Amino acid sequence: MQSIYRKLKGYNPPSNFQPFKVEIKLGSPLLLANPYIHGDSVLMALLMRKLLRDEYYNLPAKNPLPVHNILKLPLKQTKGVYHSSVSQFDTDVVKTESVYKRFDEEHLDHVKSKIKRIRLGQGFFKNYMMKFPVIPTRTVTFYYNGNIKECSSILEDLTALGKKTDIGYGIVRKISIEETEEDYSFVKDGKCMRPFPAKDFKDLYGIPSVAQRLAWKAPYWDKKNITMCAAPGSIFYSHF
Numbered sequence: 001m002q003s004i005y006r007k008l009k010g011y012n013p014p015s016n017f018q019p020f021k022v023e024i025k026l027g028s029p030l031l032l033a034n035p036y037i038h039g040d041s042v043l044m045a046l047l048m049r050k051l052l053r054d055e056y057y058n059l060p061a062k063n064p065l066p067v068h069n070i071l072k073l074p075l076k077q078t079k080g081v082y083h084s085s086v087s088q089f090d091t092d093v094v095k096t097e098s099v100y101k102r103f104d105e106e107h108l109d110h111v112k113s114k115i116k117r118i119r120l121g122q123g124f125f126k127n128y129m130m131k132f133p134v135i136p137t138r139t140v141t142f143y144y145n146g147n148i149k150e151c152s153s154i155l156e157d158l159t160a161l162g163k164k165t166d167i168g169y170g171i172v173r174k175i176s177i178e179e180t181e182e183d184y185s186f187v188k189d190g191k192c193m194r195p196f197p198a199k200d201f202k203d204l205y206g207i208p209s210v211a212q213r214l215a216w217k218a219p220y221w222d223k224k225n226i227t228m229c230a231a232p233g234s235i236f237y238s239h240f
Helices: 002-009 039-058 148-155
Strands: 018-026 095-101 128-135 139-146 172-179 211-215 226-230
Touching: 002 039, 018 148, 039 139, 039 148, 139 148, 148 172
Parallel strands: none
Antiparallel strands: 018 139, 018 172, 095 128, 211 226
8 A cells, every 4th residue: 555655645746727628528328326427536536547557456445545635636726625527418318227237157168167156146246237327418528727738648548437338338539628718617607516515615605505415525435525515506695
């Protein structure tokens, strides 16, 4: 683990920032387990994979690294929150699709193993059917405030978005990056663009119309990062 910490802490991102938009063209529908994708988590995953290489795939799953404190992204921060929006889609349509996992019995004669019995009702080889929400969006957009050159270099390794990309969902066809006149990573047209702690940003934006218990920093699946946040899509009021 010391080698991993050393590599992550050794990354020194550029500190000159400007607002920009990332537009990602997809070649297949997007399959999600959550309502949206966090823009900073996309950069975080790609950057960690680039820095750690093969070690990235051996990271502990049950005890997550405090990556938010170890690895600094080439993005502006305000009160510890990265200037990066959640995913914006070009459609409001949400469908449901079933994904199946079955044990391949056809080629068992090619497997050399002492194991004589495989349990298909539990464990690693368990057969299952899961339903996922599928968004037939052609474009996914993120808004950032950071170093365009460095972020562009990181995003070059992005080949797919969302869940079950190994079976063809969320394939990336093209990535376009352009500067924006204003910073839309937190708020755009009066609407919240990412989760951030409601009480910490009350003096900047006011009171959100929708506040929920959400994670506000990576890793977003870690319960320790959950607090009462302004929810993406909510609007702000100066007072009630």
